[in-house]
Amino acid sequence: MRSDMLVSVLSDLSGTSADIEAAGVISTDGLMMASVLPNSMDEDRVGAMSAAMLSLGDRTAQELARGELEQVLIKGDTGYVLMTHAGKEAVLTVMAKPNAKLGLIFLDVKRAAGSIAELL
Template sequence: MTDDLVLAELRALRDRVPHLRGGLVATCDGFLVAADLPEGVEPDHVAALTATELSLSNRFADIVCEGDFQEVVIRCTGGHLAIYACGPRAALALLTGPEALIGHLHLEARPTALAIAGAMAAATPA
């Protein structure tokens, strides 16, 4: 059930953000929760890379920033990859085209990441 909710959040986000090519949610262990990615982008591969970036970013946040990781943006000539924490155990990874407005992406993606974190926490047995 959570996977369907997460997928619905991903699709709604893509509808709201111009030049958002797709995204996925992965656990900190690299397992794919849900994906809405463009053709030719391998979801399991991106999930594993997202978990690696999440681990590295968590380490930086802990040691350098003395706080919890929230987000990171990687800017490339072909677009952007933005990764947002979805609670302590998962991440939302979003792919955009180069013309995407990152400020708008943040305004839409931050609440989506919180909603996904809440859905995943509610689905996790105590």
């Protein structure tokens, strides 16, 4: 039941922009809780990488006195990966196209993360 609601939030997020290619909610230990991923993406790999990067981002922000981590953004030549906390126990990961309008995606991801945090 809860996973259906999480998938609904992810589907709504993916529907807000054609630039969003994939999205997932991952526990902070790397387990996929819900996702809207293409068949070509491995859920386990996405989960493990997201948890590792967010953990490293948390540590970096803390060690370099940058305050509380808000998000991790990775830019590659074929697109973006955006990770943000969705409550204390989950991570929202979104993959976007290289020409994505990041300002709008940041706003939509922040709203979705809030909705996910309420569900968890």
